[in-house]
Amino acid sequence: MSLVARHLEANGLPTVIMGCAKDIVEHCGVPRFVFSDFPLGNSAGKPFDVESQAATLELALRVLESAPGPRTTVQSPQRWNDDATWKVDYNNLEKMTPEDLAERRKEFEAVKATIKDMPGRT
DSSP: OHHHHHHHHHTTOOOOEEESOHHHHHHHTOSEEEEOOSOTTOTTSSTTOHHHHHHHHHHHHHHHHHOOSTTEEEEOSOOSSSSSTHHHHTTOGGGOOHHHHHHHHHHHHHHHHHHHTSTTOO
């Protein structure tokens, strides 16, 4: 996505990237970046949390219109939880039981099935 943003910018289309992998996105040199210190895959806000998602989008639009220069990074003030323990625990396979893994796989397969059944998807 970062490389696509750079290509679009080079052709006159302003972009802003929302992401959770700060080191990777900044390394690619995107013009504008909203960093959320969330687990990967949650760059648009917390899942099922409309307020979090709306705040992330609002911040991205503000960055798009007011970034002071190229390679601007703005960190979202939102937090995944009250402390940073999720960084150690989130999807840590060593801390998950076989039952936990089976439940995660079941949830993942359910999401994939839902997406597959969405209108316009093949």
